[in-house]
Ligand SMILES: Nc1nc2c(ncn2[C@@H]2O[C@H](COP(=O)(O)OP(=O)(O)OP(=O)(O)O)[C@@H](O)[C@H]2O)c(=O)[nH]1
C-alpha cells in the first residue's frame with residue numbers, strides 16, 4: 074500500500090479494554106474511529122449525548138444483556154484520539170469486559186494494537202511524539218518524581234524546549250541561506266559575527282537541554298549504586314538499613330555475602346537500585362572467588378560505587394575498583410569509633426544505629442549527579458538523548474566550518490533534523506512502530 078493510499082483510506086474503528094487486566098470496581102472499554110457512533114448504537118441501543126455520562130445497558134448482537142454502566146461519547150475532533158470516541162464504563166471483571174469487547178467487535182470494530190489510541194492522537198495532531206511518549210512514561214513511572222516529570226512533558230514542557238531550539242536554528246538558517254547567495258568575499262564581517270553569536274547561543278541552549286535531559290533520564294532508569302569494600306565492614310547491614318528491612322544476611326563472619334543482592338529503593342522520589350556485594354579480598358575459597366567475580370561485574374555497571382571502610386580502622390586502599398566511575402567513601406561503625414571525623418568528601422555512618430544515614434542519602438544523590446535544586450528536568454528517553462547528542466555534534470561541526478557557508482548551512486540543517494525527530498515532525502514509520510508497540514493495549 075502506497076503512502077498516498079494509506080493517507081486517504083478512512084481508518085478502522087478500534088476497540089480495547091482500557092483498564093488493567095484483573096478485577097476492579099469498574100472496567101472501561103474504549104472505541105475510537107469513524108464507526109464509534111454506530112458501535113455505540115449497536116451496543117447500548119442509542120447514541121449517548123456528547124460529553125455527558127448516562128446510564129446504559131450493554132447487549133450482545135443477539136440482544137442478550139451483558140452489563141450495565143456509564144456510556145460516554147466524544148464526537149471528533151474533541152477526544153483523546155481526535156476521532157469519534159465511545160467509552161463504556163462497566164463492571165471491572167475480565168469476563169464481563171471481554172463480553173463487552175466482543176459485542177463491540179461484532180458491531181464492526183477491530184481489536185486495537187498496543188498504543189494505537191495514542192498513535193492516532195499523535196497522527197491527528199493532538200500531541201507530538203515526545204508528549205505521546207510521556208503518556209507511556211506517566212503510566213510506567215516508578216516514583217513520584219518520575220511521574221511529575223512525565224506529566225510536565227505531557228503538558229509540553231520538553232517539547233517547548235525542543236521547539237525553541239528549532240526556532241533559533243530556523244532563524245540562523247534563514248540568515249545563512251541569504252548569505253549563500255553572495256560570493257564568499259562579499260559576506261561582511263557584521264554578518265559573520267551575527268551568525269557566530271547566534272550559533273553560540275543555540276549551542277548554549279542545547280547544552281542546557283541536554284544537561285537537564287541527562288539528569289532526568291536518571292529518573293527513568295534508576296541510579297545503579299553498588300556497595301563495595303572489604304569483608305565484614307557492614308555492606309549488607311547498610312543495604313538492610315537503606316531498604317528498611319532485613320534483606321541481606323548479616324553475620325560477624327567475614328565473607329558472608331556471596332551473591333550480589335539488589336534492592337530497589339527511593340530517595341527523595343528518585344529511583345535507586347542498591348547492590349550489596351561480596352567483600353573484596355584475596356581468597357582461595359572457590360565459592361567466595363565466584364562471589365568476588367560477581368562483585369567485579371556489578372562494579373563495571375555502577376553509576377556510583379559506595380566504597381565502604383570501618384571508621385577508625387587502618388585500611389589499605391581497595392584495589393580492583395573501576396576507574397572513571399563516581400564513588401563515595403563511607404565509613405561505617407561510627408558507634409564503635411566515637412569522635413571519628415570522616416575525611417573531606419566522605420560520610421561516616423553507623424548501619425547499626427542509623428546515625429549519619431540522612432547525610433549519606435543526600436551525599437549519594439549528589440555524587441550520582443542528582444542535585445535537589447528544584448530545577449525542572451526532562452524525563453528523557455535514550456532516543457531523545459541520542460538525538461540531542463547528534464544535534465550537538467552537528468552544531469560543533471558548524472562552529473568549525475564558520476568560513477564555509479555551504480557546509481555551515483548543511484550542518485545546521487542536520488542539527489535541526491535531529492531535533493525534529495524528538496517531537497516527531499520528522500519521524501520514519503519504523504520509529505513510530507517501535508515507540509507505540511511498547512505501550513499497553515488500550516492506551
Ligand atoms: N557496631 C557495629 N557493628 C556493625 C555495624 N554495621 C555492621 N556491623 C556488624 O558487622 C558485622 C558484619 O556486617 P555485615 O553487614 O555482614 O558486613 P559485610 O560487609 O556485608 O560482610 P561480608 O558480606 O562478609 O563482606 C556484623 O556482625 C554486623 O552486625 C555498625 O554500624 N556498628
Ligand SMILES: [Mg+2]
Pocket residue numbers: 308309310321322329330349350352
Ligand atoms: Mg555482606
